[in-house]
Amino acid sequence: MRSDAARSTRAIIEAAERVLSANPAASLEQIAEAAGVARTTVHRRFAGREALLRTMGAQAWAQIRDAVAEIVQDAAPPMVAWHRATTAVLAVKHGWTFALTHIDEADAETLAVIGEVTAITDTFLLRARDAGLLRPEADLEWVRRVYMALISESVHGQAEHGDADATRVLDTLLRGFGA
Amino acid sequence: MRSDAARSTRAIIEAAERVLSANPAASLEQIAEAAGVARTTVHRRFAGREALLRTMGAQAWAQIRDAVAEIVQDAAPPMVAWHRATTAVLAVKHGWTFALTHIDEADAETLAVIGEVTAITDTFLLRARDAGLLRPEADLEWVRRVYMALISESVHGQAEHGDADATRVLDTLLRGFGA
DNA sequence: ATCAACTGAAACAACGATGTTGCATGTTCG
DNA sequence: CGAACATGCAACATCGTTGTTTCAGTTGAT
Incomplete structure (x- = not known):
């Protein structure tokens, strides 16, 4: 091209x-x-609207995967690595609001990337649990879903986003709001 | 008619x-x-597609309002009332997935109902904080948004839903997953 | 029972979105 | 430079959705 x-x-x-x-x-x-x-x-x-949407989804998810993949390499303590990865993911999600939410039909390649993201996340959550960051009895699938939901919610209607957002997401996820 | x-x-x-x-x-x-x-x-x-969607949104939000309004009358301890209201909202949300998420243009009446829901929720959150259920420094708007996001996530792709879902939502909201 | 209201079916117009083609004009790159 | 590629523009065909009308037949209320 x-x-x-x-x-x-x-x-x-x-x-x-x-x-x-x-x-x-x-x-x-x-x-x-x-x-x-x-x-x-x-x-x-x-080729058409669908092709455009699929391309957008593929690019966006690839960036999410790259953001998440850092956490595997990161030698820092889990909490530090997690904060870094969350910040990166928030940045990507902020720039791809549509592509990451309103696209349902993805090609096989993109589905594979999404699977990668899920796998990396789940692996990390296990590591976090072993490190004592998460309660042993926590349902990790539910944790992942809540984590992603918090990230989505954090980006909503937010013009600016900074380090504080990742802190808020993780603080909410780990401590909740109870006294 | x-x-x-x-x-x-x-x-x-x-x-x-x-x-x-x-x-x-x-x-x-x-x-x-x-x-x-x-x-x-x-x-x-x-009158047309829009009118249908607006009617759906109005009905769905009215049901949400009714479900949430119970919490005001409920003389039980805040945590009990909250659990009851959450269960009711989950049931409504489960039956109105589309109407409550994919409709953006709402008529003035519906907007007023949505405002009611927000107001009732915020009032209750204040009450919950005063009762010691929430940490004093919690940002109540963020609490409300997370609460609603958890409810949405809880309903996702779930064929059945029961009492346990409300428990899980509130447990997640108040305690998080941290050790 | 009777009348108004409601329905299904079929036909039609209008509209916007999509997709395609042809051609003249620019742009890139070897 | 020059050939291949890319673009804008205009025109056109197609398609699905929406919205309207008409009319014969059915259903509901008093």
Whole structure:
């Protein structure tokens, strides 16, 4: 692919994320306009709406996987590594609100990536439990679901996000709000 | 409205919830078929797709409000009342997955009901904090958002739901998973 | 029983989104 | 430079959804 074509592709994907996160039913026309290209160009770069969405989902999940994968390499104490990974994931999720929530049909490759993310997370949760961070009797699948839900909720309608968000998420997850 | 018309209206709304929760982009045709009526009947009972969605949202939120309102009257200790209300909300949410999540445009009336729900919840959270159930420094808006996110997550893909779900939600909210 | 209300069915118009083609004009890259 | 590639633009065909109308037949209320 030539460099200008690559530029168009990137512009379209970024515009799609912007437009669709505001209005999930937006047309390719609106996306093209936001990207500063003609609608025909969108059809040249992507076979159709579905193909565009699948590509977006693939890219977004790949970034989530990269963010999560750091935690495996991280030699720091679990709590420190967890905080770092959470911050990274929050950043990705903030930039891919639509792609990570409103896309259901994913290709096999993306499903594999999602599986990777789940696996890495579950492995880490086991490690965290062994390290005494989590109560031994905690249902790790439920922990993972709550963790992801907290991350989603944390990103909602938030213009800015910083280190404090990861702290809040983990504090909520581990301590709750009880006295 | 005659009784048969009322029956049609109910059948359409119930079918819409069923069909749209499986496929948010489903057509009125599909909804009509699932409801066992002709598409024209859908148009007779509702001005259009938007009107149908607004009606669904209004009904669903009204039920949520009723479920939450109990907590105000409930003379039992806060924790008991909270558990009861959570169970009721989970039941409603379970039956209105689509209406309570995928509808953004609500009429003024529904917005008022949503406001009621938020107000009642916030009032109760204050009461819970005063009763020593929540840490004094807890950010109550964040508590409310997490509470609602936990309820949503709890309902996800769950065919059955019982008393244990409310217990799990409140346990997670108050204690978290930390050791 | 009677009348108004409701329904299903079929046909139709209108609309927007999608997808395709052809062609002239730019742009990239060897 | 020049060939291959990429783009914008306009035009067109197609498709599914929505919305409306008409009418004959059914159902509900008093």
